[in-house]
């Protein structure tokens with residue numbers, strides 16, 4: 603699919619490239635200040651967080667290691683199944699480390715509450731969450747999120763790492779998908 607058709611599949615642009623980059627710059631400064639003197643490890647959740655991680659880590663005023671986990675909860679649909687599977691685990695031992703999970707979106711919160719509990723069981727010094735996007739339903743699972751880019755309405759969104767059936771991840775903005783695409 604070419605870019606023209608990809609853009610035509612959006613019902614609305616929620617966040618522009620510039621809005622996202624500005625906000626990531628602010629978060630990076632906050633994170634660097636809060637983790638001064640700590641053993642920070644950035645943990646990305648594949649695949650959606652690839653784009654956020656790439657921009658967030660380059661916005662940091664210093665350098666920190668990263669590692670990746672792959673889990674699956676959505677598959678090719680638009681609803682979380684609630685069943686989380688580890689497809690790829692971390693490469694490093696996180697004992698004693700200050701882990702910051704980097705995510706693209708917290709929607710139902712099911713994926714992250716599961717990942718957070720899983721990482722906490724490995725005896726890290728701390729586990730916090732940084733997400734670019736958060737939807738309102740998250741309050742139901744009461745998951746504390748230290749760094750939030752944007753609170754967005756309860757609609758299915760794509761772009762900036764977020765996919766629908768593996769497409770649209772390379773859009774630089776975040777937008778809602780036109781219903782004709784998935785209905």
Ligand SMILES: O=P(O)(O)OC[C@H]1O[C@H](OP(=O)(O)OP(=O)(O)O)[C@H](O)[C@@H]1O
Pocket residue numbers: 647648649650651673674675676677682705706707708709710711712713714764765
């Ligand atoms: O809060 P939740 O309702 O659990 O949803 C959030 C999760 O869903 C998406 O991942 P997905 O399973 O689509 O994998 P992907 O990153 O490879 O697209 C997203 O990247 C989050 O990890």
Ligand code: HPA
Pocket residue numbers: 676707709757758759760764765766
């Ligand atoms: O709104 C969404 N869009 C794409 N992927 C997602 N995974 C959870 N919520 C979403």
Ligand SMILES: [Mg+2]
Pocket residue numbers: 650676677764765766
């Ligand atoms: Mg997905």
